[in-house]
Amino acid sequence: xxxxxxxxxxxxxxxxxxxxxxxxxxxxxxxxxxxxxxxxxxxxxxxxxxxxxxxxxxxxxxxxxxxxxxxxxxxxxxxxxxxxxxxxxxxxxxxxxxxxxxxxxxxxxxxxxxxxxxxxxxxxxxxxxxxxxxxxxxxxxxxxxxxxxxxxxxxxxxxxxxxxxxxxxxxxxxxxxxxxxxxxxxxxxxxxxxxxxxxxxxxxxxxxxxxxxxxxxxxxxxxxxxxxxxxxxxxxxxxxxxxxxxxxxxxxxxxxxxxxxxxxxxxxxxxxxxxxxxxxxxxxxxxxxxxxxxxxxxxxxxxxxxxxxxxxxxxxxxxxxxxx
Amino acid sequence: xxxxxxxxxxxxxxxxxxxxxxxxxxxxxxxxxxxxxxxxxxxxxxxxxxxxxxxxxxxxxxxxxxxxxxxxxxxxxxxxxxxxxxxxxxxxxxxxxxxxxxxxxxxxxxxxxxxxxxxxxxxxxxxxxxxxxxxxxxxxxxxxxxxxxxxxxxxxxxxxxxxxxxxxxxxxxxxxxxxxxxxxxxxxxxxxxxxxxxxxxxxxxxxxxxxxxxxxxxxxxxxxxxxxxxxxxxxxxxxxxxxxxxxxxxxxxxxxxxxxxxxxxxxxxxxxxxxxxxxxxxxxxxxxxxxxxxxxxxxxxxxxxxxxxxxxxxxxxxxxxxxxxxxxxxxxxxxxxxxxxxxxxxxxxxxxxxxxxxxxxxxxxxxxxxxxxxxxxxxxxxxxxxxxxxxxxxxxxxxxxxxxxxxxxxxxxxxxxxxxxxxxxxxxxxxxxxxxxxxxxxxxxxxxxxxxxxxxxxxxxxxxxxxxxxxxxxxxxxxxxxxxxxxxxxxxxxxxxxxxxxxxxx
Ligand SMILES: Nc1ncnc2c1ncn2[C@@H]1O[C@H](COP(=O)(O)OP(=O)(O)OP(=O)(O)O)[C@@H](O)[C@H]1O
Ligand SMILES: [Mg+2]
Numbered sequence: 001x002x003x004x005x006x007x008x009x010x011x012x013x014x015x016x017x018x019x020x021x022x023x024x025x026x027x028x029x030x031x032x033x034x035x036x037x038x039x040x041x042x043x044x045x046x047x048x049x050x051x052x053x054x055x056x057x058x059x060x061x062x063x064x065x066x067x068x069x070x071x072x073x074x075x076x077x078x079x080x081x082x083x084x085x086x087x088x089x090x091x092x093x094x095x096x097x098x099x100x101x102x103x104x105x106x107x108x109x110x111x112x113x114x115x116x117x118x119x120x121x122x123x124x125x126x127x128x129x130x131x132x133x134x135x136x137x138x139x140x141x142x143x144x145x146x147x148x149x150x151x152x153x154x155x156x157x158x159x160x161x162x163x164x165x166x167x168x169x170x171x172x173x174x175x176x177x178x179x180x181x182x183x184x185x186x187x188x189x190x191x192x193x194x195x196x197x198x199x200x201x202x203x204x205x206x207x208x209x210x211x212x213x214x215x216x217x218x219x220x221x222x223x224x225x226x227x228x229x230x231x232x233x234x235x236x237x238x239x240x241x242x243x244x245x246x247x248x249x250x251x252x253x254x255x256x257x258x259x260x261x262x263x264x265x266x267x268x269x270x271x272x273x274x275x276x277x278x279x280x281x282x283x284x285x286x287x288x289x290x291x292x293x294x295x296x297x298x299x300x301x302x303x304x305x306x307x308x309x310x311x312x313x314x315x316x317x318x319x320x321x322x323x324x
Numbered sequence: 325x326x327x328x329x330x331x332x333x334x335x336x337x338x339x340x341x342x343x344x345x346x347x348x349x350x351x352x353x354x355x356x357x358x359x360x361x362x363x364x365x366x367x368x369x370x371x372x373x374x375x376x377x378x379x380x381x382x383x384x385x386x387x388x389x390x391x392x393x394x395x396x397x398x399x400x401x402x403x404x405x406x407x408x409x410x411x412x413x414x415x416x417x418x419x420x421x422x423x424x425x426x427x428x429x430x431x432x433x434x435x436x437x438x439x440x441x442x443x444x445x446x447x448x449x450x451x452x453x454x455x456x457x458x459x460x461x462x463x464x465x466x467x468x469x470x471x472x473x474x475x476x477x478x479x480x481x482x483x484x485x486x487x488x489x490x491x492x493x494x495x496x497x498x499x500x501x502x503x504x505x506x507x508x509x510x511x512x513x514x515x516x517x518x519x520x521x522x523x524x525x526x527x528x529x530x531x532x533x534x535x536x537x538x539x540x541x542x543x544x545x546x547x548x549x550x551x552x553x554x555x556x557x558x559x560x561x562x563x564x565x566x567x568x569x570x571x572x573x574x575x576x577x578x579x580x581x582x583x584x585x586x587x588x589x590x591x592x593x594x595x596x597x598x599x600x601x602x603x604x605x606x607x608x609x610x611x612x613x614x615x616x617x618x619x620x621x622x623x624x625x626x627x628x629x630x631x632x633x634x635x636x637x638x639x640x641x642x643x644x645x646x647x648x649x650x651x652x653x654x655x656x657x658x659x660x661x662x663x664x665x666x667x668x669x670x671x672x673x674x675x676x677x678x679x680x681x682x683x684x685x686x687x688x689x690x691x692x693x694x695x696x697x698x699x700x701x702x703x704x705x706x707x708x709x710x711x712x713x714x715x716x717x718x719x720x721x722x723x724x725x726x727x728x729x730x731x732x733x734x735x736x737x738x739x740x741x742x743x744x745x746x747x748x749x750x751x752x753x754x755x756x757x758x759x760x761x762x763x764x765x766x767x768x769x770x771x772x773x774x775x776x777x778x779x780x781x782x783x784x785x786x787x788x789x790x791x792x793x794x795x796x797x798x799x800x801x802x803x804x805x806x807x808x809x810x811x812x813x814x815x816x817x818x819x820x821x822x823x824x825x826x827x828x829x830x
Contacts, residue, residue, distance in 0.1 A: 203675030211686045212658035270677040
């Protein structure tokens with residue numbers, strides 16, 4: 001009995017603290033501003049965090065392996081340009097394609113980029129940091145060649161629907177997509193063989209290999225999941241800003257990674273959850289949104305985000321050290 | 325008692341891990357010179373007590389007196405400053421730097437300019453290695469050494485700090501017979517002017533060098549006995565004290581060998597990895613326990629790793645059930661029914677952040693899943709079955725593997741592969757760090773899986789174990805196959821000769 005109680009307490013501190021912190025933030029903003037705790041603003045926050053959230057969930061898979069993906073933001077921009085251009089028939093003298101086909105092609109290209117990075121990492125043993133940095137530069141190059149850095153306007157409604165449309169005239173589609181990705185990812189990580197093997201590999205790749213786990217295959221799949229979700233985020237982004245922009249991903253390179261780590265995912269691999277990542281994304285989103293409502297500028301928002309990251313990770317380290 | 329009469333006194337030490345009491349009011353009195361052995365089953369608290377003395381575990385109740393004065397051991401650094409050095413049960417040396425850097429980590433000799441004096445570093449290291457009778461190149465990357473050599477480097481590292489009190493936590497478990505003798509010799513020399521605490525599960529070693537033996541059971545101090553000579557106290561007496569029931573005759577440690585074996589299931593022909601091992605051929609039959617023995621450096625582990633697909637080889641064929649394996653990878657080996665428990669538990673066996681139940685199903689997780697989705701109940705049941713079967717000491721199957729004692733971690737790694745019901749089970753030093761009681765259980769288990777038709781390959785450097793287990797025995801020496809002995813030909817002298825490279829009949 002005592003064991004259970006002791007265990008529960010231990011787990012609680014780690015899991016509950018981010019939730020408490022989020023609650024404190026929400027209460028503070030609700031009291032100190034007029035409009036923070038309104039349906040409109042809450043939905044607004046949801047829309048703001050969906051894109052980072054989807055990327056953060058993707059990169060969680062890679063971080064769980066003890067690797068990192070630096071190509072997220074560029075893949076987002078690149079996919080946005082691909083999907084926009086294809087739907088308008090701008091490339092290689094092709095005719096405009098149906099939107100569903102454009103989306104599928106874009107996701108496949110996103111997946112391919114991840115497969116290359118994963119192959120480079122798992123098979124050629126290039127550190128994920130370098131492999132994805134290379135992919136990042138290549139994607140950027142290809143994107144600029146393809147588009148001449150020109151924005152694309154006049155996109156079909158069916159395309160922008162995913163980023164700016166509403167379900168039943170009230171629920172933003174983008175939030176629904178985010179939630180679906182979240183639920184799917186948490187099921188995959190928690191309840192499937194694939195998910196458990198990701199944790200095993202991240203915890204000790206040699207032991208996993210010696211247990212007969214196909215480490216190369218799982219690593220590649222993890223990178224594919226990560227970049228495909230970035231491509232999906234790119235498609236949603238096009239809808240949110242209403243045009244294809246080569247600069248769409250600016251400022252999003254590190255944000256998803258920060259959110260995942262804020263949510264307790266260890267950069268050393270083997271430890272973390274999507275639920276934690278969701279909390280990380282929410283904390284960062286709410287923090288910035290509330291500051292905005294208080295009239296604070298980007299400089300204050302940036303400073304505050306930095307402080308929160310610092311404190312949260314220091315806290316996580318202190319707790320895990322104590323439990324060790 | 326006057327605490328001044330002792331080099332170190334640990335008084336009423338109690339240590340809790342959550343609700344789990346690892347040490348319960350334990351006293352330990354270390355003489356100024358001599359060897360004090362600690363005896364106890366896996367999980368009895370031996371390592372925990374050492375870690376308290378080494379300043380690694382620093383939240384505990386009780387007092388520690390050094391030369392009669394109470395001291396506080398708040399960190400490994402503080403312990404070292406008081407002249408207490410510890411050789412860990414799990415290897416703690418770093419693979420990616422040289423041997424010399426490991427030995428003198430953080431204490432490098434400096435030149436006048438303040439840079440590292442590499443020449444002196446290597447010279448000093450060579451000296452200390454030589455004093456241990458080792459011919460290891462201090463410039464070598466540590467990761468290139470065998471587990472046994474790494475263990476010796478770890479000992480060299482501690483000795484280089486000139487400690488007064490030396491704590492040795494199972495230093496012999498990774499060593500082969502000859503190295504053990506050398507280490508015991510070294511301990512005999514050191515004990516003349518050092519106070520040594522020595523943990524081992526091998527009673528003959530313990531009786532050979534110790535002056536006193538303290539027995540722990542379930543975290544409690546049971547008794548401290550003076551060692552009169554090699555046979556007093558007797559091994560039997562020690563075992564019964566340690567396990568708590570009077571154990572049967574120790575000669576019945578090994579179960580009956582099998583009378584019948586089936587057809588050949590694994591056949592290896594001319595396996596060669598240029599410069600490592602050459603022309604290795606052997607086979608294993610269903611239901612047979614085949615032992616590979618030899619000195620360290622015989623490359624037995626390397627051969628087994630190649631057969632299991634973990635490392636490449638240059639020539640040779642591996643046939644399973646008469647069919648040649650085309651591409652030898654771990655996945656293919658596992659598919660063909662092979663399993664392998666590796667010798668380096670920390671590096672290759674366990675995933676520190678994972679729970680016991682996840683470890684047990686690590687190789688067989690698909691069996692507890694449908695269409696990729698895991699059935700939690702099934703997974704838990706399987707874990708429970710093996711925890712019971714192997715008598716693994718855990719509080720729950722959700723315990724982190726790192727919270728188990730060394731011997732119990734080894735059992736979990738074994739359970740992982742037993743769960744796979746392999747046709748061919750390769751065990752590389754399977755009883756390393758396992759207590760006598762548990763050893764007997766593991767021998768029984770090995771025989772049981774063999775009787776169920778599994779072909780078992782055991783690599784071991786312990787002669788009694790080799791002889792007690794083998795239906796057939798191969799001896800290797802420096803990468804070559806020296807010979808094969810069938811059950812009726814197995815005898816200690818013959819094996820000893822072969823271990824040093826003499827072919828029988830020569
Ligand atoms: N970090 C830890 N967290 C929780 N429990 C622990 C931890 N370390 C050890 N224990 C528990 O303390 C008890 C004593 O462990 P210890 O490692 O001292 O055993 P030991 O006598 O050295 O065994 P072995 O012969 O197997 O090495 C065990 O029940 C073990 O599970
Ligand atoms: Mg121990």
